[in-house]
Amino acid sequence: MFIFDSKRYAMRPDLFEAPDYYNVDDLLSEEHKLVRNAARQWVKRDISPIIEEYAQKAAFPKQIIKGLSEIGAFGPYIPEEYGGAGLDQISYGLIMQEIERGDSGIRSTASVQSSLVMYPIFAYGNEEQRKKYLPKLASGECMGCFGLTEPNHGSNPSGMETKFKDKGDHFLLNGAKLWISNSPFADIAVVWAKNEEGRIHGLIVERGMEGFSTPETHNKWSLRASATGELIFDNVKVPKENLLPGKSGLGAPLGCLDSARYGIAWGAIGAAMDCYDTALRYAKERIQFGKPIAATQLQQKKLAEMITEITKAQLLAFRLGQLKNEGRATTAQISMAKRNNVEMAIQIAREARQVLGGMGITGEYSIMRHMMNLESVITYEGTHDIHLLITGADITGLPAFQ
Ligand code: TGC
Ligand code: FAD
Numbered sequence: 237m238f239i240f241d242s243k244r245y246a247m248r249p250d251l252f253e254a255p256d257y258y259n260v261d262d263l264l265s266e267e268h269k270l271v272r273n274a275a276r277q278w279v280k281r282d283i284s285p286i287i288e289e290y291a292q293k294a295a296f297p298k299q300i301i302k303g304l305s306e307i308g309a310f311g312p313y314i315p316e317e318y319g320g321a322g323l324d325q326i327s328y329g330l331i332m333q334e335i336e337r338g339d340s341g342i343r344s345t346a347s348v349q350s351s352l353v354m355y356p357i358f359a360y361g362n363e364e365q366r367k368k369y370l371p372k373l374a375s376g377e378c379m380g381c382f383g384l385t386e387p388n389h390g391s392n393p394s395g396m397e398t399k400f401k402d403k404g405d406h407f408l409l410n411g412a413k414l415w416i417s418n419s420p421f422a423d424i425a426v427v428w429a430k431n432e433e434g435r436i437h438g439l440i441v442e443r444g445m446e447g448f449s450t451p452e453t454h455n456k457w458s459l460r461a462s463a464t465g466e467l468i469f470d471n472v473k474v475p476k477e478n479l480l481p482g483k484s485g486l487g488a489p490l491g492c493l494d495s496a497r498y499g500i501a502w503g504a505i506g507a508a509m510d511c512y513d514t515a516l517r518y519a520k521e522r523i524q525f526g527k528p529i530a531a532t533q534l535q536q537k538k539l540a541e542m543i544t545e546i547t548k549a550q551l552l553a554f555r556l557g558q559l560k561n562e563g564r565a566t567t568a569q570i571s572m573a574k575r576n577n578v579e580m581a582i583q584i585a586r587e588a589r590q591v592l593g594g595m596g597i598t599g600e601y602s603i604m605r606h607m608m609n610l611e612s613v614i615t616y617e618g619t620h621d622i623h624l625l626i627t628g629a630d631i632t633g634l635p636a637f638q
Pocket of ligand 2: 348381382383384385389390392414415417418459464612615616617618619620621622636637638
């Protein structure tokens with residue numbers, strides 16, 4: 237008989253079995269399955285046994301950085317010549333799904349490193365910058381963060397106040413960024429700032445540059461195993477060779493967001509799968525009124541709706557992956573998938589938590605942690621509202637942001 241031990245941090249053993257109601261696996265290549273299975277096994281071995289403890293104490297488990305690199309989570313689609321895994325977009329999505337099955341905060345670290353740090357250096361950097369930074373970012377020897385959001389400009393980044401001046405042999409950077417994943421330990425930051433003409437550019441700022449600090453943000457009830465902080469620039473001298481020359485304007489950071497949002501659309505499926513699988517197993521084992529609660533119509537309704545929504549989300553992500561592989565996925569299509577799949581996951585977490593009754597609120601099970609994490613996921617990378625407005629603008633041709 238299981239005895240509840242409120243002093244324990246550890247979750248129960250990870251018995252996860254991935255649901256695949258529509259045989260989506262049949263659509264995957266052998267390489268997709270190999271990559272996915274490696275990530276799945278790594279999560280079971282290296283994340284599940286420790287994640288509850290780190291979430292409870294609100295710390296990022298730095299020891300997992302090497303493992304993330306080994307499963308190809310840092311730059312899955314970056315070419316091998318720069319240290320990336322050279323995989324396609326579906327493999328990238330599957331890796332994000334598996335990591336978020338363990339914890340959204342760990343997936344955040346991988347998303348930021350891959351899509352918000354490696355991608356802009358790869359896509360907008362020059363060859364020297366690619367060679368200098370990408371291999372170390374892929375191995376985890378160098379960790380990065382992405383500074384777009386500011387205290388006064390979240391959903392509307394075009395209003396950003398962080399700016400830099402041309403001082404002849406260097407740029408002088410001033411301003412502040414808020415809510416930056418990985419900032420407390422990152423070695424470099426890809427920072428978006430305006431030049432004297434008000435044009436947005438990306439700059440690589442390195443830890444140790446005078447006037448650059450990264451205070452941690454505490455007191456989060458969500459993504460507790462992910463380190464979040466600020467980026468403060470007080471007359472930071474940034475070498476001119478640290479400017480990303482390939483693209484400027486708001487479209488440059490938004491292009492990175494396309495890639496990260498795509499990964500989140502897959503990641504959220506992982507969190508939802510974990511909640512569903514946990515609730516299904518619990519419902520079959522938990523006896524009330526002389527029978528498993530899974531034999532009651534009310535709990536079956538919850539579980540049946542969960543697997544239906546997961547299946548729809550899997551198909552949405554898979555098709556989006558195909559479009560992305562062909563270079564045809566639009567920003568609005570990515571928004572739809574991010575918005576739908578994160579909402580799907582948060583609803584499933586809430587329902588799954590109820591299936592477990594009181595046990596659902598404890599750290600013995602992963603559900604409440606997923607539910608709290610998803611409150612960030614539904615807000616960052618464009619809020620639920622902003623993604624609806626992106627779809628609205630796309631189908632009507634009439635942007636309603638202002
Ligand atoms: P808008 O006028 O629509 O566009 C400005 C310029 O950008 C171009 N553009 C894009 N280019 C490339 N890719 C895209 N996805 C693009 N979307 C737009 C556009 O064509 C235009 O170009 P040009 O040449 O005409 O100037 O811009 P807007 O100011 O009206 O804003 C639109 C809006 C609201 C959709 C956008 O600002 C937005 O997406 N806001 C949400 C902000 C956001 O998502 N922030 C995320 C911060 S990073 C983060 O949260 C990381 S969490 C990571 C983790 O831990 O996992
Ligand atoms: P606001 O923009 O102030 O929005 C507040 C509310 O108003 C929301 O409900 C929003 O939907 C609504 N709203 C805004 N505009 C409109 C409108 N036009 N019409 C209708 N409703 C509207 N940012 C980074 O740059 N890098 C990171 O690494 C990063 N990591 C993050 C990690 C965490 C844990 C969190 C919570 C955030 C992170 N962010 C990061 C910031 C994130 O992208 C922003 O929080 C998000 O874009 C929303 O901005 P905001 O919080 O300022 O909310």
